[in-house]
Amino acid sequence: MNLAATSVDLSRFLSRRPDGTVTFDALVKGAHCAGCLAKIEKGVGALPGVASARLNLSTGKLAIVGSAGLKPDFVLQRLHDLGYEGVPFEAGASLDEDAREGRFLLHCLVVAAFGTVFTMGLTDAIWYGGDMDATLRGLFFWLAATVSVPATLYSGQPFFLSAWKVLKRHRTNMDVPISLALILSLGLSLWQTAQGTGHVYFDAAVMLSFLLLTGRYLDFLLRNRARGAARHLLAMQSVLVRRQAGSELETVAAADLNPGNHILLTSGERTPVDGVLDDHGTELDLSLVTGESVPVLRTAGAAVSAGSIVTGAPVLLRVTARVENSLVADLARLLEAGRQGKSLYVSLADRAARAYVPFVAVTALAVLAGWLWAGAGFAHALTNAVTVLIVTCPCALGLAVPAVQIAATGRLFRDGIFVKSGDALERLAEIDHAVFDKTGTLTLGKLVLENKGQIAPAILEQAAGLARASSHPLARALVAAAGEGPVSSGVMETAGSGLEAPGRQGAQRLGNAAWCGVTDDENGASLWFRDGSADPVRFIFRDQIRPESRQMVADLHRRGIVVEMLTGDRSIPAGRIAAEAGIPLWCAAVGPKEKADRLRTLAMRGQRVLMVGDGINDAGALALAHVSIAPGTATDISQRAADMVLRGSTLSPLVEAFDVARKARRLVIQNFILAGLYNAAAIPLAALGLVTPLVAAAAMASSSLLVTLNALRLAPWRAP
Amino acid sequence: MALIIAAALVMGLAGLIVLLWAIGSGQYDDLEGAAARILLDDTAGDPSAPDKV
Numbered sequence: 001m002n003l004a005a006t007s008v009d010l011s012r013f014l015s016r017r018p019d020g021t022v023t024f025d026a027l028v029k030g031a032h033c034a035g036c037l038a039k040i041e042k043g044v045g046a047l048p049g050v051a052s053a054r055l056n057l058s059t060g061k062l063a064i065v066g067s068a069g070l071k072p073d074f075v076l077q078r079l080h081d082l083g084y085e086g087v088p089f090e091a092g093a094s095l096d097e098d099a100r101e102g103r104f105l106l107h108c109l110v111v112a113a114f115g116t117v118f119t120m121g122l123t124d125a126i127w128y129g130g131d132m133d134a135t136l137r138g139l140f141f142w143l144a145a146t147v148s149v150p151a152t153l154y155s156g157q158p159f160f161l162s163a164w165k166v167l168k169r170h171r172t173n174m175d176v177p178i179s180l181a182l183i184l185s186l187g188l189s190l191w192q193t194a195q196g197t198g199h200v201y202f203d204a205a206v207m208l209s210f211l212l213l214t215g216r217y218l219d220f221l222l223r224n225r226a227r228g229a230a231r232h233l234l235a236m237q238s239v240l241v242r243r244q245a246g247s248e249l250e251t252v253a254a255a256d257l258n259p260g261n262h263i264l265l266t267s268g269e270r271t272p273v274d275g276v277l278d279d280h281g282t283e284l285d286l287s288l289v290t291g292e293s294v295p296v297l298r299t300a301g302a303a304v305s306a307g308s309i310v311t312g313a314p315v316l317l318r319v320t321a322r323v324e325n326s327l328v329a330d331l332a333r334l335l336e337a338g339r340q341g342k343s344l345y346v347s348l349a350d351r352a353a354r355a356y357v358p359f360v361a362v363t364a365l366a367v368l369a370g371w372l373w374a375g376a377g378f379a380h381a382l383t384n385a386v387t388v389l390i391v392t393c394p395c396a397l398g399l400a401v402p403a404v405q406i407a408a409t410g411r412l413f414r415d416g417i418f419v420k421s422g423d424a425l426e427r428l429a430e431i432d433h434a435v436f437d438k439t440g441t442l443t444l445g446k447l448v449l450e451n452k453g454q455i456a457p458a459i460l461e462q463a464a465g466l467a468r469a470s471s472h473p474l475a476r477a478l479v480a481a482a483g484e485g486p487v488s489s490g491v492m493e494t495a496g497s498g499l500e501a502p503g504r505q506g507a508q509r510l511g512n513a514a515w516c517g518v519t520d521d522e523n524g525a526s527l528w529f530r531d532g533s534a535d536p537v538r539f540i541f542r543d544q545i546r547p548e549s550r551q552m553v554a555d556l557h558r559r560g561i562v563v564e565m566l567t568g569d570r571s572i573p574a575g576r577i578a579a580e581a582g583i584p585l586w587c588a589a590v591g592p593k594e595k596a597d598r599l600r601t602l603a604m605r606g607q608r609v610l611m612v613g614d615g616i617n618d619a620g621a622l623a624l625a626h627v628s629i630a631p632g633t634a635t636d637i638s639q640r641a642a643d644m645v646l647r648g649s650t651l652s653p654l655v656e657a658f659d660v661a662r663k664a665r666r667l668v669i670q671n672f673i674l675a676g677l678y679n680a681a682a683i684p685l686a687a688l689g690l691v692t693p694l695v696a697a698a699a700m701a702s703s704s705l706l707v708t709l710n711a712l713r714l715a716p717w718r719a720p
Numbered sequence: 721m722a723l724i725i726a727a728a729l730v731m732g733l734a735g736l737i738v739l740l741w742a743i744g745s746g747q748y749d750d751l752e753g754a755a756a757r758i759l760l761d762d763t764a765g766d767p768s769a770p771d772k773v
Contacts, residue, residue, distance in 0.1 A: 033756060034756035034757070034759040034760055037753065037756050037757065037760065038760050038761075055753065056749065056750040056753055057750055057752040057753035057756055058749070058750045058751065058752045058753060059750070099746075099749055102748075102749070103743050103744060103748070103749075106743050106748055107740055107743060107744075110736065110739050110740060110743065111736065111740075114732060114735070114736045117732075118728075118729070118732055121728075143725065147729070
């Protein structure tokens with residue numbers, strides 16, 4: 001989308017500050033390194049009216065402060081010239097809220113880290129200072145208490161708040177035993193210190209909080225990155241259109257369009273809403289709507305659905321439905337149904353938590369009862385029960401999943417894949433069936449001259465001379481085949497028909513069959529060229545398969561995944577592409593509803609399906625699939641419906657994503673086993689009262705370290 | 721000894737407060753950007769001294 005080129009008015013994105021300066025925020029896509037940062041900040045900073053430009057590489061937000069002369073369209077044009085895509089960004093509350101949550105977690109983490117270091121300094125003196133006298137020991141314990149109690153209570157807030165929230169609804173989660181362990185260990189330690197005995201867990205309590213917060217913060221970073229991806233997609237959808245107001249045109253957001261409005265669409269623009277062609281017809285590229293690879297002609301009065309791209313003459317479209325109602329109602333329902341289905345998916349971490357919470361509670365109670373039954377005093381029994389709660393506290397479990405996921409998504413991000421949610425990776429690891437769309441997914445969605453070999457170079461050059469004057473997709477495909485060259489003089493374009501220029505033997509014509517006076521027998525993508533009275537020459541175009549598709553399909557087959565192709569296109573081109581890609585299983589002329597039905601059938605048979613598609617007709621299927629991926633060139637709605645979006649223009653990262661997902665799953669399971677082994681060893685010792693506070697702290701730290709190191713095996717800097 | 725312990729606590733708290741302030745003022749909001757900015761020439765990344773052409 002090149003907003004700058006459509007010369008729309010962007011002043012509504014400017015905001016004025018009380019001190020007279022003007023600010024403008026833009027989201028920049030594709031900036032990932034120091035070079036990009038310098039290029040963008042310098043390039044935009046040098047524009048008139050810009051006082052400062054600062055790019056946040058993590059969120060992609062470019063914050064510009066300037067004077068009244070600040071021109072947003074200049075900024076976007078400059079970004080475009082620098083090779084980046086930028087869209088105006090309306091400062092919503094969500095970004096600030098994310099930043100606030102991140103800061104709060106970081107605050108807690110820092111407090112816990114300081115508390116841990118301090119408390120350890122004090123308690124280590126006790127554990128190793130064997131001949132310390134009782135008064136000094138008491139003093140050190142009280143000092144440790146003054147540091148660790150406030151530090152733990154402050155830094156434990158995220159757990160306490162979350163535990164309280166679920167307890168109010170009579171449910172439980174992982175944060176309930178965590179909060180319990182934190183509070184009980186502090187209480188037990190205070191009580192023991194007052195008694196003058198040695199079972200004091202001040203260091204363990206605050207370290208527990210620190211390790212768990214580390215996991216929580218990693219999880220936040222992960223979600224933040226996923227939300228960032230979603231935000232980019234949303235911002236890219238804030239399409240601006242030109243609406244007719246009297247005799248003028250005004251720029252409005254697509255979301256503000258109402259039925260009855262008229263909007264102007266020029267060649268290359270995509271309509272964001274459903275509408276009717278009012279005064280005259282045009283040629284439309286429906287590939288995103290139906291999957292058809294060839295532009296079709298629509299006459300005045302024809303209905304046009306959202307997502308159609310104008311390829312012919314500029315038209316006025318009468319809006320018939322608002323943006324949110326513009327997709328076929330079925331499709332919207334499908335999207336909703338798919339989302340609900342996915343919310344039922346239970347991630348590995350949640351499954352672990354469900355098993356873990358009752359297990360810990362029962363074990364601690366059993367230890368308490370056991371010691372009481374064995375005749376120990378209540379204080380002794382309670383101490384051992386609380387020790388069990390402390391040593392089983394799931395720091396390693398809390399780190400097991402986020403550490404792996406952050407390493408995996410970081411690596412995928414580097415390879416060009418946006419992962420929109422953490423559990424999408426888990427779901428991707430489970431697939432056994434992959435369904436691909438054809439146009440724009442397996443193919444480039446771009447027409448290429450097929451019969452170049454049969455056409456005389458001189459004819460091709462003459463035809464290209466005419467074609468260079470046009471922006472029609474077929475003309476551009478012809479130019480691409482012919483290469484650089486001069487434009488014929490005096491070319492006139494008749495929208496929907498073709499081009500004409502004076503030649504030596506009369507008029508040269510390039511266009512559809514009727515334009516060149518022939519009757520077309522085949523309904524395909526072709527151009528005809530006629531030089532005066534000479535025989536017309538036919539140029540045949542067809543969609544090209546992506547060069548990497550065949551290899552990717554073979555790679556998936558090798559991994560035991562059944563590959564299938566569903567397309568809305570007719571069966572001749574579909575069969576040809578399926579054969580070229582090596583897909584034996586394919587189905588042509590499949591509408592959006594049938595695509596969704598097919599996915600439902602597969603799911604009913606117990607298959608876990610990966611859906612890859614780019615068109616509006618795929619959105620429902622994308623939402624219904626077990627996991628879905630949209631190529632970077634996909635429609636907004638498909639990118640919104642999909643779990644992952646490929647950033648680049650190739651499909652090959654898809655196999656890599658699958659491999660990383662499987663590896664991540666393996667690492668998560670390994671981590672659970674490690675954490676489980678640690679608990680299996682620690683619980684009996686703690687239950688028997690053999691665990692000293694020093695051992696508890698050491699075991700906790702080492703198991704967390706082990707789990708994190710294991711996760712780092714997936715880190716971005718490692719080769720696969 | 722009491723003095724040493726008190727001094728340690730005070731210094732630690734001071735460090736903590738400085739770090740909390742740094743987080744609060746947004747210095748940790750863009751770690752990727754911070755990692756990249758160190759590679760830039762002096763004035764390029766500094767909003768107070770923009771590189772005007």
